[in-house]
Amino acid sequence: MAALVIAEHSNAALDDATAKAVTAAIQISSPVHVLVAGSNCQGAADAAAKLSGVEKILVADDARYAHCLAEPMAELILSLAANYDAILAPATANGKNILPRVAAKLDVPQISEIIEVKSPDVFRRPIYAGNAIQTVEAKGFKKIITVRISAFAPVAMNGNAAVEKIAASADPGLSRFVGENLSRSERPELTSAKIIISGGRGLQSKENFALIERIADRLGAAVGASRAAVDAGFVPNDRQVGQTGKVVAPELYIAVGISGAIQHLAGMKDSKIIVAINKDEGAPIFTIADYGLVADLFEALPEFEKALGV
Amino acid sequence: MKVLVPVKRVIDFNVAVRVKADRSGVDLANVKMSINPFDEIAVEEAIRLKEKGKVTEIIAVSIGPAGATETIRTALAMGADRGILVKHEGEIEPLAVAKILKAVATEEQAGLVILGKQAIDDDCNQTGQMLAALLGWPQGTFAAKLEIGDGEIQVTREVDGGLQTLALKLPAIVTTDLRLNEPRYASLPNIMKARKKPIAEKSAGDYGVDPAPRLKVLEVTEPQKRRSGAKVGSATELVAHLRGVGVI
Numbered sequence: 043m044a045a046l047v048i049a050e051h052s053n054a055a056l057d058d059a060t061a062k063a064v065t066a067a068i069q070i071s072s073p074v075h076v077l078v079a080g081s082n083c084q085g086a087a088d089a090a091a092k093l094s095g096v097e098k099i100l101v102a103d104d105a106r107y108a109h110c111l112a113e114p115m116a117e118l119i120l121s122l123a124a125n126y127d128a129i130l131a132p133a134t135a136n137g138k139n140i141l142p143r144v145a146a147k148l149d150v151p152q153i154s155e156i157i158e159v160k161s162p163d164v165f166r167r168p169i170y171a172g173n174a175i176q177t178v179e180a181k182g183f184k185k186i187i188t189v190r191i192s193a194f195a196p197v198a199m200n201g202n203a204a205v206e207k208i209a210a211s212a213d214p215g216l217s218r219f220v221g222e223n224l225s226r227s228e229r230p231e232l233t234s235a236k237i238i239i240s241g242g243r244g245l246q247s248k249e250n251f252a253l254i255e256r257i258a259d260r261l262g263a264a265v266g267a268s269r270a271a272v273d274a275g276f277v278p279n280d281r282q283v284g285q286t287g288k289v290v291a292p293e294l295y296i297a298v299g300i301s302g303a304i305q306h307l308a309g310m311k312d313s314k315i316i317v318a319i320n321k322d323e324g325a326p327i328f329t330i331a332d333y334g335l336v337a338d339l340f341e342a343l344p345e346f347e348k349a350l351g352v
Numbered sequence: 353m354k355v356l357v358p359v360k361r362v363i364d365f366n367v368a369v370r371v372k373a374d375r376s377g378v379d380l381a382n383v384k385m386s387i388n389p390f391d392e393i394a395v396e397e398a399i400r401l402k403e404k405g406k407v408t409e410i411i412a413v414s415i416g417p418a419g420a421t422e423t424i425r426t427a428l429a430m431g432a433d434r435g436i437l438v439k440h441e442g443e444i445e446p447l448a449v450a451k452i453l454k455a456v457a458t459e460e461q462a463g464l465v466i467l468g469k470q471a472i473d474d475d476c477n478q479t480g481q482m483l484a485a486l487l488g489w490p491q492g493t494f495a496a497k498l499e500i501g502d503g504e505i506q507v508t509r510e511v512d513g514g515l516q517t518l519a520l521k522l523p524a525i526v527t528t529d530l531r532l533n534e535p536r537y538a539s540l541p542n543i544m545k546a547r548k549k550p551i552a553e554k555s556a557g558d559y560g561v562d563p564a565p566r567l568k569v570l571e572v573t574e575p576q577k578r579r580s581g582a583k584v585g586s587a588t589e590l591v592a593h594l595r596g597v598g599v600i
């Protein structure tokens with residue numbers, strides 16, 4: 043029949059996560075349509091039209107979708123569901139929030155965070171913080187899927203999809219946006235960065251994170267963190283990498299003052315090259331690191347920065 | 353207002369997981385089982401709301417094998433008032449769990465259900481959202497902060513870019529993130545008291561729910577193993593290596 047991908051976007055621009063979810067969708071059903079629901083989201087819709095392999099972009103531009111609230115978003119997706127045999131969303135905070143609501147209303151299970159499409163009915167997904175991989179078959183019902191974006195390459199942006207405006211559907215009026223506190227950063231997004239340098243409890247303070255940030259700026263890298271560093275208030279919550287934070291797979295992941303608990307490894311062990319800097323030779327992070335440096339980070343980081351040269 | 357707190361019995365977060373040789377699943381024989389960490393946070397939050405006088409009764413519900421009684425006792429020892437065990441052996445999917453919870457929430461006339469955002473075994477992150485859908489209630493997922501007001505609840509959520517605050521009409525569903533609170537340890541006297549708190553025993557059938565899974569698990573395998581690489585002598589050497597492989 044067809045697949046529908048729920049776009050992740052900022053109204054003005056399309057998030058890379060969408061292009062990755064489209065890659066998964068193409069392997070499951072065709073044609074592929076993309077739903078851009080937002081408020082003043084023409085920018086995102088125009089960008090979505092360039093997604094290669096996508097036939098049509100559905101645009102629902104209405105104030106009720108400005109903050110991606112689960113209840114009106116689910117209603118909108120449900121109003122379109124009859125036309126599709128698969129509905130996918132990237133496993134972002136939005137995707138994870140909205141899609142199970144859709145699945146339950148359709149009385150079908152959801153397949154969370156797939157990392158591979160083995161066939162249109164068979165998917166692989168991590169369980170137990172990635173310590174086991176489950177292969178599941180979904181046959182005989184509509185497939186509702188979230189896609190782990192670190193596991194799929196994005197489609198090219200050279201397509202030319204038709205753009206169709208659609209009407210907003212009913213807003214159940216159950217919830218209301220009050221405010222937000224988004225952390226602003228000039229650095230790349232964790233989930234799309236090629237290089238990530240992350241700090242843990244070993245950094246000891248918010249101020250010391252400057253040691254990491256300076257190197258990040260030199261490398262054009264994103265800054266990540268362990269849960270311990272976030273809990274201690276060194277960095278905002280959106281920097282957490284791990285089982286319950288962001289899952290990343292950059293070209294290079296540098297873990298500094300992070301012990302390597304399984305919950306942290308769950309979020310970064312698929313990185314291409316892993317570097318660990320830790321003063322404890324026995325830290326578990328070294329068991330998965332391609333390059334390990336046993337050193338005091340307060341000496342190693344300034345030296346690292348210096349070695350990068352001017 | 354009554355609060356329902358679902359609690360799941362899962363492998364303890366500190367235990368190293370082993371995949372069974374026949375690829376049928378993960379070996380749970382003789383491993384330490386605990387309350388799902390996110391559910392423990394949910395129980396703690398319910399207790400804090402009760403301490404503030406916003407909540408009158410806390411009901412801990414678990415859907416699982418007989419051993420899940422222990423999980424309910426953990427919640428009771430922390431401060432929940434009574435328990436319901438919906439006995440079920442074997443796999444059960446989030447959708448079936450949500451259907452059972454819907455029946456319980458309706459029967460108990462709960463005004464709020466606080467759930468963990470995900471269970472650390474299947475990592476699904478679905479049950480709360482599904483329950484909200486089935487009940488037709490609003491949902492505040494991944495909560496870092498809660499405040500109960502007049503007829504509504506304000507939930508500050510951990511989202512990809514930072515924090516977002518929503519106001520939900522009550523009754524509502526909340527799912528917990530890690531930083532909502534730090535759960536208390538149950539004191540010895542409270543552990544003793546918990547033994548006397550009532551736990552009702554039910555089955556999925558009592559609620560008219562078919563617990564059979566809809567997805568078929570074909571196999572469970574080990575993830576690709578990473579090997580540890582080389583130790584380097586200094587940060588300068590490290591930079592040289594990274595330049596050598598062209599990654600910086």
Ligand SMILES: Cc1cc2nc3c(=O)[nH]c(=O)nc-3n(C[C@H](O)[C@H](O)[C@H](O)COP(=O)(O)OP(=O)(O)OC[C@H]3O[C@@H](n4cnc5c(N)ncnc54)[C@H](O)[C@@H]3O)c2cc1C
Binds near residue numbers: 268284299300389
């Ligand atoms: C349900 C659940 C979910 C979780 N989800 C996540 C998650 O998503 N992400 C996550 O990261 N964690 C998560 N955790 C927490 C996880 O279990 C660990 O507690 C956490 O990752 C530890 O962070 P850390 O490595 O920074 O701190 P620690 O384990 O305390 O390690 C600090 C490290 O710094 C080193 N160090 C100290 N000083 C120096 C120095 N001067 N120079 C060099 N090295 C130094 C130490 O040797 C040590 O290895 C979760 C836990 C639970 C229960």
